Amino acid sequence: KLMPSRICEGFFATKRFDREKERRIPMISVSALLETSHRIPNLDYHILMRLTLKLTNDFSQLEQLYRLMCFNVFSHNRDDHSKNFSFLYNTKDQRWRLSPAYDLTYSNSIGGEHATTVDGNGRDPGIKELLAVAKAAKLDLKKSKLIAEEIQEKTQPLLKMSIQN
Numbered sequence: 001k002l003m004p005s006r007i008c009e010g011f012f013a014t015k016r017f018d019r020e021k022e023r024r025i026p027m028i029s030v031s032a033l034l035e036t037s038h039r040i041p042n043l044d045y046h047i048l049m050r051l052t053l054k055l056t057n058d059f060s061q062l063e064q065l066y067r068l069m070c071f072n073v074f075s076h077n078r079d080d081h082s083k084n085f086s087f088l089y090n091t092k093d094q095r096w097r098l099s100p101a102y103d104l105t106y107s108n109s110i111g112g113e114h115a116t117t118v119d120g121n122g123r124d125p126g127i128k129e130l131l132a133v134a135k136a137a138k139l140d141l142k143k144s145k146l147i148a149e150e151i152q153e154k155t156q157p158l159l160k161m162s163i164q165n
Helices: 030-034 045-056 059-074 127-136 141-164
Strands: 027-029 086-090 095-098
Touching: 027 030, 030 045, 030 086, 045 059, 045 086, 045 095, 045 127, 059 095, 059 127, 059 141, 127 141
Parallel strands: none
Antiparallel strands: 027 086, 086 095
């Protein structure tokens, strides 16, 4: 939703995903889970994949994280630190799941590199590194390649437009 403003076209607002009416949904960030600072780049998507599988025991959650990783790479969101990945707890079925993605924006981050490396590469990860993470997570490589290419195709025109403006 775009909130009106007198100084610009408007401000983006969204519904909180950690609330259900007045009830808080238990949520924990990767930073809190691993007891690590989000200010120091010390995370790789390999670790995030393993943590996600351990916590959720659900391969669909790995695919969701893979899609987010691809988006972060191709949209130049290098602010992908450990506080920007979280899990929500469903008290009814007593299961964790990835939270919806948040804080998604074009950014250079520390030293111009991703805060979370992709197969060890923070400066310029691409399809090769994305597929290495997918392979290690035992995701279907053919599907993973298609997902990466689709996200790259959809984000590149928007990225070019953002950089030009």
